[in-house]
Amino acid sequence: MEIFLIRHTVTVAEKGYCYGQTDLDLQLPYLDVFQKIKGYLQINEDTLIYSSPLRRCVEMAHFLSPNAIFDDRIKELNFGLWENLKWDSIDHEISMKWMNDFVNEAPPEGESFQALADRVNGFIDEIVSNASFSNRKVVIVAHAGVIRALICAFLGIPLVNAFRLSIDFGSISCIAVQNGYASLQFSNKIL
DSSP states (O other), X not given: OEEEEEEOOOBSOOTTBOOSSSOOOBOSOOHHHHHHHHHHHTOOTTOEEEEOSSHHHHHHHHHHOTTOEEOGGGSOOOOGGGXXXXXXXXXXXXXXXXXXXXXXXXXXXXXXXXXXXXXXXXXXXXXXXXXXXXXXXXXXXXXXXXXXXXXXXXXXXXXXXGGGSOOOTTOEEEXXXXXXXXXXXXXXXXX
């Protein structure tokens, strides 16, 4: 099984703002990137396409296939009360506490990175354990946090190191899974 992890393209969010599950539109233009990704992946009727239900992922998923499956478990991190705030407007002491232990700490009314990883791992375990998917191409259109959590899970990387993985807008990463063994084929490829 080949699993392609695609991060959505650039959003309309202004720089310096905190957003995770805020439902943002994509910044135009993006169709050229979508076309390059679709051509590269050589998507056909056997390709399984999953996506976050947030608009910034839905646009690409619908472009790739009308049969995309949307799953709440692959939404970005929930930043709770910090959603749509400027990072520099968030209480410094509270934000530093989170930044120093983002794996276990959660923003007020949000979730920790461990909570994100737990829901993402539940999602991917269902896919990898489905024997009928073993020879199929799986495409997941999601967010940087989700992709980092997936790569960490597959490769046994501690979550505390997740942000050492660069996952740029519109990038593709690929994991091959065979006989229960996962290997990173490439990450953060920009076409």
